[in-house]
Amino acid sequence: MQSLWSGYGEIARYYSPRLNHSIIVKHISPPLESIHPRGWNTHTGHQRKVKSYQIEANFYRGYASLCDDNCVVPQLLAEFSDKQQQLLVLQDLDQAGFLLRKDQASMTDVKSAIRWLAYFHARFLQHQSDDLWPVGTYWYLATRQDEFDVMQPGKLKNAAQAIDTALNTACFQTLVHGDAKLANFCFTEANEIGTIAAVDFQYVGKGVGVKDLVYFLGGCLNQDDLVKYEATLLDDYFSLLKGALQHYQINVDFKHLQQEWRSLYAFAWADFYRFLLGWSPSHYKINPHMQKQTQSALASLSI
Known part of the structure; x- marks a missing residue:
């Protein structure tokens, strides 16, 4: 295949x-x-x-x-x-009905993936996972020192450790997929929200759920669509997360969780931007929206 x-x-x-x-x-x-x-x-x-x-x-x-x-x-x-x-x-997920792979996402596809992420994050909130990555995502700082070393000097490089620490010491941790791109989701022909599966768990580990969300949205939506839809999709994610926590009967201070993860949303953007600047500084995913979110994170650190 x-x-x-x-x-x-x-x-x-x-x-x-x-x-x-x-x-x-x-x-x-x-x-x-x-x-x-x-x-x-x-x-x-x-x-x-x-x-x-x-x-x-x-x-x-x-x-x-x-x-x-x-x-x-x-x-x-x-x-x-x-x-x-x-x-x-x-x-074989094809045999289970998840036949389709997509290289472009409709808004229904985006919302399906957000729903999958919300339920996955709820299912594994505060779950013990000592045999997975201590920090989920393939770009986390401790495993990307080669890329960090070749970054150009600047505010983001200076703040990289503080951003990493803020994400990794959050009170509420779950399992993040770690590579939640469109290519790692499988769709059914029904084209309905919720009819989706995910594959490729090489970088699954502890983290705040918004790291997966930022990575997925940044890979699926262009600059204009991020500006237009991001706030609504972020609200959708937290609404779905709340329902998923109730579904799995996980008792948690949801108001505190949402407040914390929303405050770290810009940090998740900055964290991925840090990786791209070292790995591939001309990458197509780098855009003004990512840079604006990064500036917001840096401002909250007073850097």
């Missing part, structure tokens, strides 16, 4: 006569020499990718079964690993 990032293996579909249905096999086999699309071929990057697949196996093994129809993920059927390679045998 597709190769893994930097040639680290493949994802393939097989048919099982015994089970009488298809299965997905994610085969991780790191190359002797990795070829990164943007030239980041470092030992640190290699170790991070290898660990990410171990983390993903831990998620499917210990957490996927806790997800219900409101935040659908593929279930783990079998696994194998040795020092050289790893196999994850997963439920």
Whole structure:
């Protein structure tokens, strides 16, 4: 079906006569020499990718079964690993009705993904997760020192540690998907809000839910749409999160949670902007809206 990032293996579909249905096999086999699309071929990057697949196996093994129809993920059927390679045998979401992958999102698609994120974040709020990343997302500062080192000097670089600390020491922590882009969501043909599943849990770990939200919106919406729809979609997220917490019967001071995560929304933008400035400073996702949110975060730090 597709190769893994930097040639680290493949994802393939097989048919099982015994089970009488298809299965997905994610085969991780790191190359002797990795070829990164943007030239980041470092030992640190290699170790991070290898660990990410171990983390993903831990998620499917210990957490996927806790997800219900409101935040659908593929279930783990079998696994194998040795020092050289790893196999994850997963439920085929196509067979479960999640047939569509999209490279452009309608507003219905955006709202479906926001709903999935809200229920996923509610399900794992304050959940113990010692075998996942201590901080979710693939761009978090402690794992991106190479990129940080090549950033141009400036206010954001000076504030990077403070921004990271503010996000990571928040009172309310959940599991964040960590790579919540449109390509990692699978849709049904019904085209209704809620008919969606998510894949690729290599960077799942602790964090504030708005990190996933910022990353998703920044990847799906252009500058004009961010300005036009962001406030409404942020309200939708918190409304859905409140309902999801009630659904899972999680007793929490929601007013305090919402206040904290809203206050960290601009920080989440600034955190991702920091990564992009080191990794790919001409990246298409960098726009005036991201820069404005970053300035808001810096202003709240008085930097």
